[in-house]
Amino acid sequence: MRDDQFREILRFFGLSWEGYRRVRRGVKKRLQVHMLGLGARSVKEYLTRLEADAAEREEAEGLVTVSISRFFRDIGLWHSLGSEVLPERIRTEEKRIRVWSAGCGCGEEVYSFRILWQALDGRIGDLPELDLWATDANPAYLEKADKGVYGASSLKELPDEWRTACFERKPRGNRFALHGDLKAGIRWRVHDLVREAPPAGGFHLVFLRNNLLTYYDKKLRDPAFRRIVSALGPEGILVIGKKERLPNEGGVFVPLTNCPFTYKKVG
Numbered sequence: 001m002r003d004d005q006f007r008e009i010l011r012f013f014g015l016s017w018e019g020y021r022r023v024r025r026g027v028k029k030r031l032q033v034h035m036l037g038l039g040a041r042s043v044k045e046y047l048t049r050l051e052a053d054a055a056e057r058e059e060a061e062g063l064v065t066v067s068i069s070r071f072f073r074d075i076g077l078w079h080s081l082g083s084e085v086l087p088e089r090i091r092t093e094e095k096r097i098r099v100w101s102a103g104c105g106c107g108e109e110v111y112s113f114r115i116l117w118q119a120l121d122g123r124i125g126d127l128p129e130l131d132l133w134a135t136d137a138n139p140a141y142l143e144k145a146d147k148g149v150y151g152a153s154s155l156k157e158l159p160d161e162w163r164t165a166c167f168e169r170k171p172r173g174n175r176f177a178l179h180g181d182l183k184a185g186i187r188w189r190v191h192d193l194v195r196e197a198p199p200a201g202g203f204h205l206v207f208l209r210n211n212l213l214t215y216y217d218k219k220l221r222d223p224a225f226r227r228i229v230s231a232l233g234p235e236g237i238l239v240i241g242k243k244e245r246l247p248n249e250g251g252v253f254v255p256l257t258n259c260p261f262t263y264k265k266v267g
């Protein structure tokens with residue numbers, strides 16, 4: 001598939017050409033197979049078909065979704081969250097900490113948070129109640145998250161002692177199953193960041209990493225970002241991806257100097 005054809009498909013879905021730079025080849029291949037399967041001889045024909053057929057459109061949307069993730073992705077972030085940001089928040093927040101992993105993929109991000117929280121429980125003790133939300137537009141990813149079984153490459157940033165403490169190695173296939181107690185108490189929801197209001201409000205911490213801010217065009221991204229910001233409580237903390245930037249939309253943030261890719265809402 002040529003670049004201009006791929007651009008046309010991205011435009012159709014309101015997605016960003018720049019955001020797809022690093023994953024272009026794989027996504028193009030998937031779309032090409034789908035196009036051929038539908039017997040579409042040109043991108044124009046393909047898009048006309050998608051417009052007329054909701055199920056095929058949904059299928060194509062799934063094909064342009066990127067689910068790459070891993071536990072403790074950008075490990076420096078998690079070190080700072082665990083050593084500074086969360087202990088400070090826990091000191092000032094007595095009752096309940098509300099956290100949302102928005103566009104959570106197959107669960108690696110929210111389970112990383114759960115593991116970190118368990119470690120804090122051992123270190124600080126007497127933690128507030130944790131209200132932990134994990135949402136994604138793709139129900140298949142949430143099903144995978146629910147199983148909680150991952151390949152070794154998903155665990156490559158996980159400190160060794162946590163790998164041993166939190167996972168059971170499966171007898172075959174170099175795969176690891178997360179312990180059941182770490183899966184409990186997470187509110188999983190199918191939720192579309194672009195088309196739906198946030199699932200709740202008053203969050204102390206929102207992870208919005210490697211999805212909306214990377215893959216969507218301004219037109220879809222900015223209103224969705226405003227809604228997500230409004231779901232953060234006063235002084236709420238927003239974590240974005242390593243290669244992402246905050247749009248100039250929806251509230252005032254200051255970067256946290258002690259934690260990378262992390263911002264505090266101040267307006």
Ligand SMILES: C[S@@+](CC[C@H](N)C(=O)[O-])C[C@H]1O[C@@H](n2cnc3c(N)ncnc32)[C@H](O)[C@@H]1O
Pocket residue numbers: 065066067068069070073102103104105106108109135136137138141191192193194195208209210211212241
């Ligand atoms: C690359 S993964 C990122 C997972 C995790 N946040 C991380 O950084 O490791 C992108 C995820 O965003 C989800 N996503 C993309 N568009 C979305 C939307 N409009 N609403 C909800 N989730 C979306 C995808 O389904 C995918 O699971």
